[in-house]
Amino acid sequence: MDKRAQILLKTLVEHYISDGQPIGSRTLLQHSGLDVSPATIRNVMSDLEQLGFIASPHTSAGRVPTQKGYRLFVDSLLTVKPIDARAISQLKSGLSSPDPQALINNAADMLSQLTQFAGVILTPKRSRNLLKHLEFLLLSEKKILVILVTDDGQVQNRILMTEKAFSASELTAASNYVNTHCSGLTLDEVQLKLRQELQQMQADINHLMSAALDAASQPEQTNKEAVVISGERNLLEVDELSANVGSLRKLFEIFERRTALMQLLDQSQRADGVQIFIGGESGYLPLDECSMVTAPYDVDGQVVGTLGVIGPTRMAYERIIPIVDVTAKLLSNALSNQ
Template sequence: MLNDRAQRLLKTLVERYIADGQPVGSRTLSMHSGLDLSSASIRNVLADLENMGLVISPHTSAGRVPTARGYRVFVDNLLTMQPLEQAARQQLESELHPDSPQRIVSAASQLLAELTHFAGVVATPERASVAFRQIEFLRLSEKRVLLIFVTADGDVQNHLLLTERDYTASELIEAANFLNHHGAGRSLEAVARELEGELRNLQSHIASLMGAAIVAGQNTLGPRQSVMVTGEKNLLNSDDLSANLINLRQLFDLFERKTELLRLLNLSREAHGVHIFIGEESGLNTLDGCSVITAPYQINGQVVGTLGVVGPTRMAYERVIPIVDITARLVSSALSYPVEH
């Protein structure tokens, strides 16, 4: 609980630090806060804020800088949002028009990076499970079987199975015939649900082979989601991030792997509007010096993905938040279409 004076000083301190990137001292706060306080009074308030863990004093300076917790208080309670510049809004509206979903997602990621000068990230809509037309098993060598899926649209996917025993050609044909008979034209999720009990009770030694094929097929043809990342190199221009090359390399590795980033983005799918992870709130050590600002986007009222930006904790939140919010709304509009009744 901060009184009005402490709130005003914290707000001024965060704003000055975001603008200048330098620790903020009592003289600067006296000039910009609009409070008629002596330097001693300001220093007392700063000491209180430091005891609360909202600001910290770097060893080389008498000034203070906000902590992740200080940014959180600022964003939640003290932030004065700025309307998005007309030129930026027009750029978003002109480039996020109804088109193919892939092009809309790509354009959104690019625009977020261009307008914020950070990394733009978009979790794509989850791909539905793909139905298969045919399954084949091909013996490569002892305990090595090539599993071949032919999808309903003619795409061919191969998967190597390492089996616990060797299978004859006739056994492989028998297993393929069983799965093709029960599941051709359907997704492997549906086949797995229907055959779960039957395969468990089936005493045949090919049951384990068919079970392994279903699991492999679910991974290959099942629901899939990815993350598009654009503008990672923008972060090289951030003094706060580029000062630690080891951390910056780890951040780029996070963008490359994408799995942890996708999990973080999906955490905010159910959020109403913009969601902000500041520093350690993300749960990822790699992002301790970063803020991730996200917003879900929809197709005809149903949330299908999340977009946002990754940048340093010292960012102009009052400008970045509206960019993310408006981009999510425009993407939702571009992806949606009139539902026929």
């Protein structure tokens, strides 16, 4: 894509984000600052449409950005605006509680208030707890109970459904291996150690232990506090979201169950810096008209969770991205100073 096409796409996306109306060639020419003819604008728009970056909604003569157009805009054309001092002051005042859970709740509220969308936070995992004991118990042919005890006395019970039927002796051997070689390590260290030894262990047994530790490291699906959500009702005020009642209902079901959100936020936790998921490309959000901006946060340099904002694809990314980024940094500082 040449420089002229980039300028026109950037102008079109910014203008559409601003007023939500399809952009015609005349309007695009007025706002692009390019000294070209209307015919040239139409030709470039036709090329962009053929490439899949813009589309014509219904019979409108104007164009709107597609998911692919938003992705190129965010990755290559976006000019991020610095967060204003008033917003930073608001964040700092909201993140001054001595209670870690209050800090997380306040951070979700601040994200919602500053963006007018939904703020979401994956709460810290207890990844620093050390493994004390692990045991597999056979419940039925392909159903196994995993009992995991950590050094602080916590006991987690999870049920695994396996494709292969395991014998009681195989489960005992798996339990003995973990307890002998991994006791005293954090759960993250146990996962890493086992996965590094994949080639040295019987494949089926290793798969079983990896699945057990994956399950143990995930928050309980019934524990709604594993994901804190604030301001989801703000999405009802977004025209392109509220018009799609069926899909909006699916989104609120995700808010209610939180399972898919935990998976998406957990995926973001392993990334470096701000992540942007546009439309359905994440595989977890049900709306093509919905995007999510996330960033990991840490305690004393160790990443422990993720926070983010869910809103329409037609969001002001240049403003939302620094809000999410700064909130993650301030929350990290506040939690590290506890």
